[in-house]
Amino acid sequence: IPNSVDRIVATSPPMTTIMYMLAPEKLAGVNFQWTDEELVYVPDQYKDKFPVIGGWFGSQDGNYEEFIAAEPNFVVESIDEGMGVDLSTVEERQEKFGSIPVVAVTDNTNVTKIDSTIEFMGKILTAEDKAQELIGFNDKYLSEVNSVASSIPDSEKKSVYYASGEDGLSTYASGASHGQLISLVGGKNVADTEVKDSGSELTVSIEQVMKWNPDVIIATDEDFYNNVYNDSKWASVKAVKDHRVYISPQSPFKWFDRPPGANIIIGVPWTAKVIYPEKYSNINMVDATKEFYSKFYHYDLSDDEAREILTSSGIKESDL
Structure with missing residues (x-):
C-alpha cells in the first residue's frame, strides 16, 4: 500500500460508495452514472468530479484501459466467493493493472460486519476519524434495532415480501445479502428458501405472492411502487x-439494496420503522436521516427535505 493514497478506485459500487463516504476528494472514478434525481443530494463540488469508469459487478465486465486512464495510484477489489470473486480474480486484476497496487477487501455488503471494512479503508485513506464516526452511527442503530428485534416472538413477526423489478415479481431468498434488513429488524422474509448464491434473484408468480400474502411489501423499483395500488393483479x-x-429511498444511493453495502446502514432504522412503526417508536427517522446524510454523504438536509424523502417512501407522517 502506498504511503500516500490520493487517487483511488474500486472495481464495484459497494467499495466505491464507502470511499465516497470516507474521502470523496481522493476518489478518482465511479462505477456508475448518477441520475439527475440522485445528484440532488450530492454536494456541488462532487457533481462533475468523477469520471464513470465502469467495473466488474452484476452483468457488467470492466475495461482495464478505462480504469488506468483515471490515473489511480490504488485499486480496491471486493472478494465475495458467493459472487464468483476470489483471490484468483484479485491476482488477475493485479497482473492487468501492472504497477498499480490492488488490495482485496472481504465482506463489504453485510451491515453487521461492515465496520471492519470501513475501519480498514479509513486507514488506507488516512480518514480514521471519519471511519469511526460512520461506525458509531452504524453501531448505534444496530444496537437499538437488535434490542427490539430479539424480543419479537416468531408468532408476532410480520411477513415481508421484497418486490424487485418493474413488475415486482423478482425477489431474493431470506439468506441473501440483498434482503438482509428484513430479518435484521425482526421481520420474516416470505421467500424462505435455501440460498445457493448470495446474489441469485428469484422469479416468482403473482399466484405465489398471493399464497404468501405478506403483511408488508418493500420495493426498490419506482414504477412498481407507483402502479401497485392500481393494479388489479395485486389488489387481493x-x-x-x-x-x-413501501419504496426504498433512492438518492444518492439506495437505502435497502442495489447494491447492499454501507448505503443501507440508514436502511436499518428505515426498515424497522416500515415493518414495526409501533415497536420502534423511539427512533426519530427525521433526525436519523439528517445525521446520516451529513456524516455519510457530506450533505446537510433540512427538516423538510428529510420529511419529503421519508413520506415519499410510504411512511406515515405520524410514524416518523
Whole structure:
C-alpha cells in the first residue's frame, strides 16, 4: 500500500460508495452514472468530479484501459466467493493493472460486519476519524434495532415480501445479502428458501405472492411502487389492501439494496420503522436521516427535505 493514497478506485459500487463516504476528494472514478434525481443530494463540488469508469459487478465486465486512464495510484477489489470473486480474480486484476497496487477487501455488503471494512479503508485513506464516526452511527442503530428485534416472538413477526423489478415479481431468498434488513429488524422474509448464491434473484408468480400474502411489501423499483395500488393483479394481497407497500429511498444511493453495502446502514432504522412503526417508536427517522446524510454523504438536509424523502417512501407522517 502506498504511503500516500490520493487517487483511488474500486472495481464495484459497494467499495466505491464507502470511499465516497470516507474521502470523496481522493476518489478518482465511479462505477456508475448518477441520475439527475440522485445528484440532488450530492454536494456541488462532487457533481462533475468523477469520471464513470465502469467495473466488474452484476452483468457488467470492466475495461482495464478505462480504469488506468483515471490515473489511480490504488485499486480496491471486493472478494465475495458467493459472487464468483476470489483471490484468483484479485491476482488477475493485479497482473492487468501492472504497477498499480490492488488490495482485496472481504465482506463489504453485510451491515453487521461492515465496520471492519470501513475501519480498514479509513486507514488506507488516512480518514480514521471519519471511519469511526460512520461506525458509531452504524453501531448505534444496530444496537437499538437488535434490542427490539430479539424480543419479537416468531408468532408476532410480520411477513415481508421484497418486490424487485418493474413488475415486482423478482425477489431474493431470506439468506441473501440483498434482503438482509428484513430479518435484521425482526421481520420474516416470505421467500424462505435455501440460498445457493448470495446474489441469485428469484422469479416468482403473482399466484405465489398471493399464497404468501405478506403483511408488508418493500420495493426498490419506482414504477412498481407507483402502479401497485392500481393494479388489479395485486389488489387481493394483504399488504396492498392494508396500504403497506413501501419504496426504498433512492438518492444518492439506495437505502435497502442495489447494491447492499454501507448505503443501507440508514436502511436499518428505515426498515424497522416500515415493518414495526409501533415497536420502534423511539427512533426519530427525521433526525436519523439528517445525521446520516451529513456524516455519510457530506450533505446537510433540512427538516423538510428529510420529511419529503421519508413520506415519499410510504411512511406515515405520524410514524416518523
